[in-house]
Amino acid sequence: MTSHISVFQKSRVPLYLQVAHLMRQKIERQEWPVDAQIPTLNELEREFQVSRITLRESLARLEEEGLIRRTRGRGTFVMKDLSQQRWFKLATSFEELVRTVSELKIRLIAIDEDDHPLVPHFAAGEVAGPYRRLRRVHYRDDRPYCLIEIYLAQDVFALDPRGFSGSPVIPKLAALPQVRIAAARQIMRVTVSDEDTAEHLDIGVADPIADVCRSLQDAQGRIVYYAHIQYPAQMIQVELDLFAGQHQPSPPASKKR
Incomplete structure (x- = not known):
């Protein structure tokens, strides 16, 4: 052994x-x-x-x-049953994402109000600034489950500053007739929390987290929304249909005897 x-x-x-x-x-x-x-x-x-x-x-x-x-x-x-703790299903489509975040509770984190340059972590579309940066913690049943930093195109933010500042951004964005989301991508990596993430999510430093980067593009390929999101790893699960959009293979033919 x-x-x-x-x-x-x-x-x-x-x-x-x-x-x-x-x-x-x-x-x-x-x-x-x-x-x-x-x-x-x-x-x-x-x-x-x-x-x-x-x-x-x-x-x-x-x-x-x-x-x-x-x-x-x-x-x-x-004292606690953790068998159902992976309650948050990470969205794998834009429609599912809108549904998932529409009823979230949020706590805003104070940041400076200046415009910020966007430097994506992956090839996510054309960066066309300036962007408004928003930072917040999302909650479920008064328990923090993700820390999120959002970059929203300044002209899009100007369409509904109050709504974007105090509510989940994705549903507000999806409801705007002036903006058409033509492409959406996200990547997920498994890493560990730093001191800042641990403090906001009430977890330990170096605890495992799911680190997600998400990009939404308009019809011109411009990034209108970019988010860096960190979840405690024990709270999320990812479900994928590996045959989505494809024909499922036929079962093998039985041999004649």
Whole structure:
């Protein structure tokens, strides 16, 4: 059996956080279901091959997150069901995107009001400035689930400054008769959070996140909307129809006997 220590040492993340992530996975996968008593320190020590000091720090982290409850003389019990935590389905079409964000709650983050140049992270269309930059946190059930920075073409922003400033941008943009969205692209990468992202999303520094860049273009190929969005990785899922727009293969013909 490969030693856990040799695997843990490959990461710069503190050891107790790595172990806490593994424990969190057990709760998510319902290996440790809600209300169940988790293994004892002796059993955890054998399973993870780390010291008791590290295990106590890991358990303390889970307790701070409200995932477990430690009771002297009785043991440690799971307090939350994480099996359905990946509730946010990342949109894979423009129509789905409009539906998904139409009812979001947002908290605005104060930024300077100057115009900003746009430097896309991928080939996303023609950059034609200036752009108005907006920054905000989106919420569901009072829980932050994404940090988003938006670049909106200044002439488009001027069509409804109040609406764009205080509401989700995508539905407002889709409803404007003066703007026709002709192309939409997005890419997603898996990375880790920095200090700023962690603070806004109430997660730990270096926790895994889904990093999404999204671009909407008008009929002239100009980028009218560009967004950089960061989600806690444990909250999202991606579903794709791998035969979308294609003919599904016919089943193999049965052999005659």
